[in-house]
Amino acid sequence: MTILTYPFKNLPTASKWALRFSIRPLSCSSQLRAAPVFVFKLYLKAVQTKTKKTLAKPNIRNVVVVDGVRTPFLLSGTSYKDLMPHDLARAALTGLLHRTSVPKEVVDYIIFGTVIQEVKTSNVAREAALGAGFSDKTPAHTVTMACISANQAMTTGVGLIASGQCDVIVAGGVELMSDVPIRHSRKMRKLMLDLNKAKSMGQRLSLISKFRFNFLAPELPAVSEFSTSETMGHSADRLAAAFAVSRLEQDEYALRSHSLAKKAQDEGLLSDVVPFKVPGKDTVTKDNGIRPSSLEQMAKLKPAFIKPYGTVTAANSSFLTDGASAMLIMAEEKALAMGYKPKAYLRDFMYVSQDPKDQLLLGPTYATPKVLEKAGLTMNDIDAFEFHEAFSGQILANFKAMDSDWFAENYMGRKTKVGLPPLEKFNNWGGSLSLGHPFGATGCRLVMAAANRLRKEGGQYGLVAACAAGGQGHAMIVEAYPK
């Protein structure tokens, strides 16, 4: 049930409406008193342009995306390699300020997602915001949820706005894989910490005598799932095998992603990208991981994880990426009051989680039907699908799972299959395989791609979905803002 369909379906209860309108101003701050008027205007517009319902909910504030930007996503170890994560995040933030011209002081709160944390800037949101010239009175925090960290940043913002705590939020994400924290071994750390506490020379000497050369072996950040000790690529290969996805299918899908990304880049559709003048280097203007190849070339590659017979290769996997994204989200009435023309509504969202061993990357399969049901939509209502592409094999396995009655019955507790997203509406401007996947930043890219595609291609609803380490997943409905 939504606000806008309510009057049509339940005319006799229109009196309740009046009641609600009269109560709302009392419960809102004076600043927001004009809100009902805007909602009413919107309702008129919606009726004029669309026959479909919208997903606004009674008593819940509408949350809109004013706009969103991202730095070009680069292969790690290229132009961004000397930066720190907060530098990249700052670039996204200043890009956003520039794009939206939002007065810094109206921003209530800043949230960033990140995965591999730089220890010096563990709250990277705050460090980046300070450097980007946001008010030092604007608090910021950092969230982490593997590949859906930026999604978590956005939905945290949605929650703060919907609950009336904030009106204006900047959400984003950042990942810098060119540099990762490599630590001393636990034994070495213990020795160093104990040395700190040692009081006498004797104590120090006895501690130093405990030193062994193997203490110097460094500890790398884990690339494998903590609970299962399996790397994600390995799990993706097994997943592809479980769903009998062939190597050729995977290569074909990867080629599609790269070709579409190339086309979108050439046609200038990737409007969320903002140029970034890297200190000491040239200005970076576009993503550099898009490289459409040929199936023959791709077929030559050896498997990257399950050797020698696996199917996941470097060409059909997303690559290690540096990049940052940021997005301005507001309460609808606030955006309109400030004279913005929002791009989209952020509607229902869903987090799911499942077995991190055998279903690590099946998040989209589980999250998609749930979020659709929550929103009262069906697969047919969706005009733009934006799924995170961790691996070709992962996307195709999700497709096969969504298309299987057996899987739906036995693992999802559903009577029938979820259904397949039509490929012509799916990741039409490329995806993580080709554009790149900075873990903490991808979520915002997905939402902006969906919003921009809805504006460009026409259509009302977009569905964003992603899988993440830990066997988690996320899906969200993005609704185009009426023109």
Added chain:
Amino acid sequence: MVACRAIGILSRFSAFRILRSRARTHINYGVKGDVAVVRINSPNSKVNTLSKELHSEFSEVMNEIWASDQIRSAVLISSKPGCFIAGADINMLAACKTLQEVTQLSQEAQRIVEKLEKSTKPIVAAINGSCLGGGLEVAISCQYRIATKDRKTVLGTPEVLLGALPGAGGTQRLPKMVGVPAALDMMLTGRSIRADRAKKMGLVDQLVEPLGPGLKPPEERTIEYLEEVAITFAKGLADKKISPKRDKGLVEKLTAYAMTIPFVRQQVYKKVEEKVRKQTKGLYPAPLKIIDVVKTGIEQGSDAGYLCESQKFGELVMTKESKALMGLYHGQVLCKKNKFGAPQKDVKHLAILGAGLMGAGIAQVSVDKGLKTILKDATLTALDRGQQQVFKGLNDKVKKKALTSFERDSIFSNLTGQLDYQGFEKADMVIEAVFEDLSLKHRVLKEVEAVIPDHCIFASNTSALPISEIAAVSKRPEKVIGMHYFSPVDKMQLLEIITTEKTSKDTSASAVAVGLKQGKVIIVVKDGPGFYTTRCLAPMMSEVIRILQEGVDPKKLDSLTTSFGFPVGAATLVDEVGVDVAKHVAEDLGKVFGERFGGGNPELLTQMVSKGFLGRKSGKGFYIYQEGVKRKDLNSDMDSILASLKLPPKSEVSSDEDIQFRLVTRFVNEAVMCLQEGILATPAEGDIGAVFGLGFPPCLGGPFRFVDLYGAQKIVDRLKKYEAAYGKQFTPCQLLADHANSPNKKFYQ
């Protein structure tokens, strides 16, 4: 006309019959491209075993494959989840009457695998599940091996555990494949090797990860995937794109080189033989013969090796030891079944009272099977110790890489340690492991019954207190049962379940189900003082005390018992069990059984307890125990106690052999008496209980098998000799006397 038609039908019918009779039941094969996929699937069985039928079908199929022009390579795979080939059919071996028959079986098998090895069309063994004994011998004669990296996939040569040796060329091929030291280790220990380890050793060439859910059940799809991968490798081998040769590591190359030097080889044989002699004490013939056969093959060539293998195989299978060990295997299979059927309600929540050695041990084997377990004790210190014991048990598995640290943590979270009865209202079963004191047991029973739900079972882990006496204060005696675990619980396989006359069938079914879940081998016995196991042990222990009183040194006694085949010496056993526990049991059972359980003076134990010599747990018993010190020294403070209770030895029954037989015959006599009195339901359970719970020599197969193989008459003669010296304690029981009187009477037909 009609007649014609009838004949037509008849002939068609008979043609159909012929086809049917030729249709294979164990093996089918299909051709994918130019690769033949041979699928093994023995009917009506969870496992594939190498039976005569399977042998002949297999040869038939392979001949067709070799003859076919379209086929260039083959994949050998099982359709059963969890089993490639579990080994040779033991019943087939048992049915052999003569040595020649067994040798012939071995030679037939050798011929089949030799043909596989010499195959010009490459054969890939695709292994998922157990690949043991003959199964491994088939696999290693193939040109390539691919195994799933599943927990269930294990490779090994367990023949030695059945008193035999790998009789289908394994003794010859395995050393060539993994090197002599590794091969000997596998064949002499019979240990199962997990897939990843097998890959490192060179026993398999590729690993395939098990798959999760997809468009089919995971197990089914995993086998299918294994087959797909195996087919690509079979093609690659046929096209010579893949080499079956494996790169060896530096260590491997060095070992291989060293083994080419005759002197080094002799040293290796000598070392291994020495070690085997020391460990088997000459009681088990198989290990030495295995070394012999391996040696023959290496020193005199494969032909001599194969011949020697088949002959020694025949000899070994006919030995008493092999019969005893195979009997134990059958008994074990029997004791892994729930003869009471499925219980009405599965036990999901378990509560254990007492976090001592036993309580914590029971908790450990429960939580790692996914049972939600409450561990309750009266004091925080005791509870802490118990929880730490569980954690340590799990953590040791992490160190051995049998568990990941994450799995350890998630298993450990199944355990709740507490001091009160919170949550007992949800318990399906309570196992008490409090101190062996009837009034204490009564108290906890009453306390527990006040808080548990109606369906909850109360099980008592006691080694000697009769369950019916414990159940006497219960409001619901049909829900009371005995579950006698053995220490250390995570290592000892046996669980003795004790039913009273009032115990309901469903309660028994539930207790057995829980025990099986905990991975136990289970015997179910009737209630009575000492049940079965403790009752058999008590007279033997009494004899131990007498022997010590007669001046035999504990070290000497230990060596006499271990050389008879007991895994732990008799004096050490008392120390391990705990002198106080032994005293308790001796007193309790002494009261009930009177003179028959007499012999040694219990005063010895009483004095030891009063001096604090409680055995290993107190650091002193017959021996002195120190943390980190492996060597055991005699406790010299025992001298005065022993001196004060000294008995004059009777020379006519004090030879080494007599001392051994005084111990064993008292044990056996009491075991047979338990069967006679109906405490035991079957001799098989008696044998399993004695071997797995009390360490009765496995080479003798248990007390009942021992009587069958050694001869009831000879045992009765022994008993009578000792009876003449010591009296009633050695009087043979009626059932044993019956067996002696009619030589055709056997416990196992």
